[in-house]
Amino acid sequence: MGMHRQIHGGGCATCHGINREGRRLLPRFWAKAPALTADALFGEEDSHEHDSNGHGNHESYNQKSLRQAIADGIDPAGELLDEAMPRWSMSEADLDDLIRYLQQSDGHSHSG
Numbered sequence: 001m002g003m004h005r006q007i008h009g010g011g012c013a014t015c016h017g018i019n020r021e022g023r024r025l026l027p028r029f030w031a032k033a034p035a036l037t038a039d040a041l042f043g044e045e046d047s048h049e050h051d052s053n054g055h056g057n058h059e060s061y062n063q064k065s066l067r068q069a070i071a072d073g074i075d076p077a078g079e080l081l082d083e084a085m086p087r088w089s090m091s092e093a094d095l096d097d098l099i100r101y102l103q104q105s106d107g108h109s110h111s112g
Contacts, residue, residue, distance in 0.1 A: 012036065015085075020036040020037050020102075021035050031082075033084075036102055038102065041066065042061055043060055058076045058077035059077070060076070062076075066099055066102065067095060070087075070095065072087060
């Protein structure tokens, strides 16, 4: 499913929402793409341990672990992300820009 979205122009917002809030995946409506807000990814809250944000049972992301998740589909605990999550191939500069964007608390953008 992830490859289908990638081939047909889907970006991050297709699954994670325009405001990075996370959203239900169709046709797998029972599954939800996790939020990509700065708090959800990098926050020190306990939600990572309780899976309330959809990111699984692992520590918060840092720049290195987020880079690994985007490119290789591996979370901070070393576990594979869901197969629906594309493994993105991009230049180092683009990946750095994406991570800087995800670290910003204001996710009100129409690009993914």
